[in-house]
Amino acid sequence: MTRVLLLPRLNELGVMRIIDDVGNEMPTAKEVLDILDEHSSCLWFAPSGGSVSVEAAVDIARDIRQIAERHGFPESSDQKSRSAFDAEVTTWLGDQDILSTGEALRDDVWAFLSSALLADVVSWRFPDRNLERFRGGVRNAFQRLWIRGVTLDLGPGSVDRWQLVHALSEDAMVQIFERASLAGDRKLARAIASAWMVTSGRIGRGRMEEVMRAATKMIRLRNEIIDLGELEQSVLKREIEKIFFRVAGVTDDFPASRPLATADS
Amino acid sequence: MKSMELYSEPFATTGNITGEGFRRLLGRPALGLLQTVIREALQNSMDATLPDQGPTVMLRSRVLRGEEFAALRGRVFAEIPKDADAALLQEELMGESLEVFEIADFGTSGLSGPTRADLVADGPEDPDFVNFMRNVGAARDTRHGGGTYGYGKTSLYALSRHSTILVDSQTTCDGLPVRRLMACRLGGTFAAIEGDVRKRFTGRHWWGSLDGTSGVEPFSGDEAIRLAGLLGLPERSAEATGTTIMIVSPRLDEEDDEDERLPVGPHLLETVLWNFWPRMCRDTPCHRKLSVSIDVDGQNVRVPDPEDYPPLDHFARALSDIRSGGGQIVRSQRPAMDLGRIAMVKGLRSDRNPAALRADSPFPKQASHIALMRPVELVVKYVEGEAFSDARFEWGGVFVCSDDDEVEAAFADAEPPAHDDWIPDNLPKGRSKTFVNVGLKRINEAARTFAIPLSASGQSEERGQSLATTATLMGRLLEGGSAKGPGRRSGGGGGGTTKRTRVSSPRFSRLEIDAGRKVAVFEADLSNDGRSPDLVLRAVPHLVMDGGIASSDDVDVGFTGQVLDLTVADATEPGESMAIGTMAGRVVCRVPVPDEAAIGLRLSLEEAGT
Numbered sequence A: 001m002t003r004v005l006l007l008p009r010l011n012e013l014g015v016m017r018i019i020d021d022v023g024n025e026m027p028t029a030k031e032v033l034d035i036l037d038e039h040s041s042c043l044w045f046a047p048s049g050g051s052v053s054v055e056a057a058v059d060i061a062r063d064i065r066q067i068a069e070r071h072g073f074p075e076s077s078d079q080k081s082r083s084a085f086d087a088e089v090t091t092w093l094g095d096q097d098i099l100s101t102g103e104a105l106r107d108d109v110w111a112f113l114s115s116a117l118l119a120d121v122v123s124w125r126f127p128d129r130n131l132e133r134f135r136g137g138v139r140n141a142f143q144r145l146w147i148r149g150v151t152l153d154l155g156p157g158s159v160d161r162w163q164l165v166h167a168l169s170e171d172a173m174v175q176i177f178e179r180a181s182l183a184g185d186r187k188l189a190r191a192i193a194s195a196w197m198v199t200s201g202r203i204g205r206g207r208m209e210e211v212m213r214a215a216t217k218m219i220r221l222r223n224e225i226i227d228l229g230e231l232e233q234s235v236l237k238r239e240i241e242k243i244f245f246r247v248a249g250v251t252d253d254f255p256a257s258r259p260l261a262t263a264d265s
Numbered sequence B: 001m002k003s004m005e006l007y008s009e010p011f012a013t014t015g016n017i018t019g020e021g022f023r024r025l026l027g028r029p030a031l032g033l034l035q036t037v038i039r040e041a042l043q044n045s046m047d048a049t050l051p052d053q054g055p056t057v058m059l060r061s062r063v064l065r066g067e068e069f070a071a072l073r074g075r076v077f078a079e080i081p082k083d084a085d086a087a088l089l090q091e092e093l094m095g096e097s098l099e100v101f102e103i104a105d106f107g108t109s110g111l112s113g114p115t116r117a118d119l120v121a122d123g124p125e126d127p128d129f130v131n132f133m134r135n136v137g138a139a140r141d142t143r144h145g146g147g148t149y150g151y152g153k154t155s156l157y158a159l160s161r162h163s164t165i166l167v168d169s170q171t172t173c174d175g176l177p178v179r180r181l182m183a184c185r186l187g188g189t190f191a192a193i194e195g196d197v198r199k200r201f202t203g204r205h206w207w208g209s210l211d212g213t214s215g216v217e218p219f220s221g222d223e224a225i226r227l228a229g230l231l232g233l234p235e236r237s238a239e240a241t242g243t244t245i246m247i248v249s250p251r252l253d254e255e256d257d258e259d260e261r262l263p264v265g266p267h268l269l270e271t272v273l274w275n276f277w278p279r280m281c282r283d284t285p286c287h288r289k290l291s292v293s294i295d296v297d298g299q300n301v302r303v304p305d306p307e308d309y310p311p312l313d314h315f316a317r318a319l320s321d322i323r324s325g326g327g328q329i330v331r332s333q334r335p336a337m338d339l340g341r342i343a344m345v346k347g348l349r350s351d352r353n354p355a356a357l358r359a360d361s362p363f364p365k366q367a368s369h370i371a372l373m374r375p376v377e378l379v380v381k382y383v384e385g386e387a388f389s390d391a392r393f394e395w396g397g398v399f400v401c402s403d404d405d406e407v408e409a410a411f412a413d414a415e416p417p418a419h420d421d422w423i424p425d426n427l428p429k430g431r432s433k434t435f436v437n438v439g440l441k442r443i444n445e446a447a448r449t450f451a452i453p454l455s456a457s458g459q460s461e462e463r464g465q466s467l468a469t470t471a472t473l474m475g476r477l478l479e480g481g482s483a484k485g486p487g488r489r490s491g492g493g494g495g496g497t498t499k500r501t502r503v504s505s506p507r508f509s510r511l512e513i514d515a516g517r518k519v520a521v522f523e524a525d526l527s528n529d530g531r532s533p534d535l536v537l538r539a540v541p542h543l544v545m546d547g548g549i550a551s552s553d554d555v556d557v558g559f560t561g562q563v564l565d566l567t568v569a570d571a572t573e574p575g576e577s578m579a580i581g582t583m584a585g586r587v588v589c590r591v592p593v594p595d596e597a598a599i600g601l602r603l604s605l606e607e608a609g610t
Helices: A012-021 A029-038 A053-068 A079-094 A097-101 A108-116 A120-126 A141-152 A163-167 A170-177 A184-204 A205-225 A233-249 B019-024 B034-045 B066-076 B087-094 B128-133 B151-159 B221-229 B264-279 B312-322 B405-413 B431-449 B470-476
Strands: B005-010 B058-065 B099-108 B164-173 B176-186 B192-195 B198-209 B243-250 B291-296 B299-301 B328-332 B339-347 B370-375 B379-384 B393-402 B507-514 B518-528 B534-547 B546-548 B564-568 B571-574 B577-579 B585-592 B598-607
Touching: A012 A029, A012 A108, A012 A163, A029 A108, A029 B066, A029 B128, A053 A079, A053 A108, A053 A120, A079 A120, A097 A141, A097 B534, A108 A120, A108 A141, A108 B198, A120 B339, A141 A170, A141 A184, A141 B099, A163 A184, A170 A205, A170 B291, A184 A205, A184 A233, A205 A233, A205 B534, A205 B546, A205 B598, B034 B058, B034 B099, B034 B151, B058 B066, B058 B264, B066 B221, B066 B379, B087 B176, B087 B507, B128 B164, B128 B339, B151 B164, B151 B243, B164 B598, B176 B192, B192 B577, B264 B291, B264 B299, B264 B312, B264 B379, B264 B431, B291 B370, B312 B339, B312 B370, B339 B405, B370 B431, B393 B405, B393 B431, B470 B577, B534 B585, B564 B577, B585 B598
Parallel strands: B058 B291, B370 B393
Antiparallel strands: B005 B198, B058 B099, B099 B243, B164 B176, B164 B243, B176 B198, B192 B198, B291 B299, B328 B339, B339 B393, B370 B379, B507 B518, B518 B585, B534 B546, B534 B577, B534 B598, B564 B571, B564 B585
8 A cells, every 4th residue: 555545524513414414315416415515514525645536435335336236226225135236245345455544444434435426325224214324333224334344354365265254243243343342353343243153053043143142242351351352263262162062052062163264374 | 468457437517426325216115235236136137128028037156266357357347447436346356256145137127228318219119228337326227027116226236345347248239149247336526637627526436448538338249258258257148138147246244254264055046946936836827937046156056847856835825816816905095096915824834944044034933924015026025923833834925016007106116216115105195105005004904813813802903901800800899609509508607617518429339139139339428517406318310321321211220229228437227318317428329230231329408308
């Protein structure tokens, strides 16, 4: 990467303006631009550290929109096409160099993408149009997918780079990524995702919601007395699998559990 | 070779404008004298620009010595005028050397037209020579030109300690190339004997060739070329038209003491850039582009592009915005008219060029200015606004008035002779005055509110007093209130110290083994004012997750919520609660710990029976 692109940022007030002003209709890009013209103080850039690039944000939005169109946007929307859209956006976002600069860590960058450039796509993906899908945060329509992508990416060198993204259920994703103590540690989050995959292979996806709920709680309790993130990768993987197996009532047949190939293991 | 002859102008029977009056016409410009001279001279050069080609201007400060000085003394100022101050000129000419400041332009039309004011100009040329050397106050005739009047040229005389200049021009007259060389002085009025009559003289003097009848003509042809060569003036040919103005013994700064004198080079450089950067930008169209070279005592001073000379980088970007049709339109409502465009650019404050670090640099340390100009793109003045409170940032703006003839004329007419301001009071009441008034008002608004938007400063013209004191006073009214809402008030008023019954947050002390179990020991402090002997101390252990309290639902980690015992002062009781009576002091609580989780403890005081 040769230079840092600074993406447009939209503050909380700007998100409210856009979502309030357009009422119950899907806001069109033109309407959004009119609103932003009127409330230009809501829009800003980092004052230094790279070069300002509205174009980069527009490019990201264009590509996401194309993915949405492949999955039925704007006409049809069902549970299946929406989750396929999520998975494709997740892998796409996880592979964007432009977002690896720290800009994507900011809520207001995502707020701009979701509220200003892709409000119609967000409205399609989340028909209830909840405000938290537009503003930045763990529940933002795209920010949640981006953090999944970069966290669960097994690396370009691995056999099946995005297998965790494709394997995990939405509930499992939410269990990991809406818990800062789990999602904040990439190694830990990946070990949990991998254990989820292994366990669901043993007991089936049907029971995984309850197992996941108990297992993540156990892990968080355990994290108070052992700093799991500091464990060596293979030890951590064993620890997390043991917790899953115990909660699921599965006999631990180590070392026969399926090995997980990651680029940095 | 013959020397120049002196002609001193006598008063005509109808009266003439005197040399002093001529100089006074300039008024008191807001700018320093050197700045006025450079602005005036460069504006003249640009107005005289030949089509399809931008002018080149050389500013040169040098000292005449040896043959050059001898030529000046012997061939130009062979005769010294008879007015009182002329003695000073004579005195200086007796010395060894003489300082001069030259402004030479190339790629311009030169001082063309006839040489005498009483001849009607019937050639294709403008009567520039007459206007520059003889007339004063002629209205401008260059459409949308920079110099609206010719008064500014008096600044050239003012810069000379002897009010004396020498002009060398390669130009055309009736379509034919001519070379002209002439010196001029504006002294005070005086009386002297001429012939047998005592006459009064206006104080205006010219050196050239007496024509025997009515005055003096410039040296021309070979005579002029040879003398210009002797004086070391820039070489010219029939193709290389243009004008050199030599200011004799210039006041380049007001300090006469040699040691106190500031270097001239940076001063010239900054004056040129600060006033003419719009004509020097990289994207300035070719035919308007001004190239300047600066030469001080034989040393060339490099002139950087404005884009590389902060803070002009911001101004250059703003102007570039306007040139490409950007910026905001400034409008007058009644009468409805577009007055011009304004563009503002903010950015990081870049390090200044060393030349801009001098104390008298015109360049602000932190720019917060709007440059005002007409479409001719010469800076009239800068309006200073509010700077960013963060000194790492600065902003620059540009206002260019509309090229609509009526609007442009309004702004041009509002300029005083030195073109360094827009003064609406110069205009009669009417549309023009409104245009300039409204324009300036909008510009000032923009300057004041760019860094601090109106919404942030509360929409008011002036920021009022701080409300902190009032807020503190109002806050005191709330002091007696409770955050708990209705219910039992803890503690009580009354005088003296407010001792209360309370227990501190528990602190983890240590782990113990008790009958093969891991036990955590917590400690706290209990204070007791004895007024509520019925209170019960209750301990509630909990699991710790993500640094906070977690329920034990869903998970089986062997956590029961059991408390082994509580100790207050010296009394110990099993279980999670005990009546405190009037006891006070250290509280110790022992709680069994599961293998795979951490626990925390809450202590509370409750009324008995709850």
